[in-house]
Amino acid sequence: xxxxxxxxxxxxxxxxxxxxxxxxxxxxxxxxxxxxxxxxxxxxxxxxxxxxxxxxxxxxxxxxxxxxxxxxxxxxxxxxxxxxxxxxxxxxxxxxxxxxxxxxxxxxxxxxxxxxxxxxxxxxxxxxxxxxxxxxxxxxxxxxxxxxxxxxxxxxxxxxxxxxxxxxxxxxxxxxxxxxxxxxxxxxxxxxxx
Numbered sequence: 522x523x524x525x526x527x528x529x530x531x532x533x534x535x536x537x538x539x540x541x542x543x544x545x546x547x548x549x550x551x552x553x554x555x556x557x558x559x560x561x562x563x564x565x566x567x568x569x570x571x572x573x574x575x576x577x578x579x580x581x582x583x584x585x586x587x588x589x590x591x592x593x594x595x596x597x598x599x600x601x602x603x604x605x606x607x608x609x610x611x612x613x614x615x616x617x618x619x620x621x622x623x624x625x626x627x628x629x630x631x632x633x634x635x636x637x638x639x640x641x642x643x644x645x646x647x648x649x650x651x652x653x654x655x656x657x658x659x660x661x662x663x664x665x666x667x668x669x670x671x672x673x674x675x676x677x678x679x680x681x682x683x684x685x686x687x688x689x690x691x692x693x694x695x696x697x698x699x700x701x702x703x704x705x706x707x708x709x710x711x712x713x714x715x
Contacts, residue, residue: 547595550580554605560618571624574609578628582635589637597636601645606632610649614656622657626666629653630673638681647687650674 557573559565577600584594593601600606606629613625629650633641640646654674657667678685 543595546580546584547599550577550596550599553577553580554599554603558608561612565618567618567620570618570621574621574624574628577605578631581632585636585640593640597640601640601643604645604649606649607645607652610653610656613653622660623663623666626653626657626663626670630666630670633670633677634673638677638684641677641684642687647684 553573553576557570557577560570580596581600584596588594588597609625609628613622616622633646633650636646650670654667654671657663657670
């Protein structure tokens with residue numbers, strides 16, 4: 522069993538599909554997600570995209586709070602299975618809609634800081650976080666937002682050191698890992714100490 526599987530310990534899908542509240546939240550979440558996905562096909566206004574991301578984040582956080590000890594609810598399960606964060610990060614990397622990156626950095630930091638470790642160990646969570654930190658530290662834009670995301674990750678790693686292994690793939694050489702850590706360190710340092 523790999524590190525990610527052992528940390529996840531299964532998603533613990535103990536929510537009840539028959540619950541009308543869960544069904545309403547899931548339907549609302551999927552509708553908002555589909556609306557957000559339209560931004561890659563059309564020119565979506567930045568304010569509208571930000572509003573949709575904020576609403577999606579709120580639903581996930583509300584569900585996590587309600588189901589903290591019971592496992593993933595339907596919205597979190599959908600978010601993970603559909604690799605929503607990866608899709609959001611890809612759009613942000615392409616700057617679609619233009620100016621969305623700061624909101625995506627904030628959203629990722631909020632989710633990473635708030636979600637249970639079994640969700641954070643899911644590849645559809647930690648891989649986009651790594652990609653976002655890389656992109657943010659390489660671009661030099663939105664330094665304070667990148668630093669806030671890095672801080673969220675560092676605090677979670679301090680709380681749960683077993684998550685550290687998730688941030689290094691087996692395909693990376695030691696030199697690439699060190700280079701990545703240096704970029705993170707200097708990005709973080711430049712935001713707070715220069």
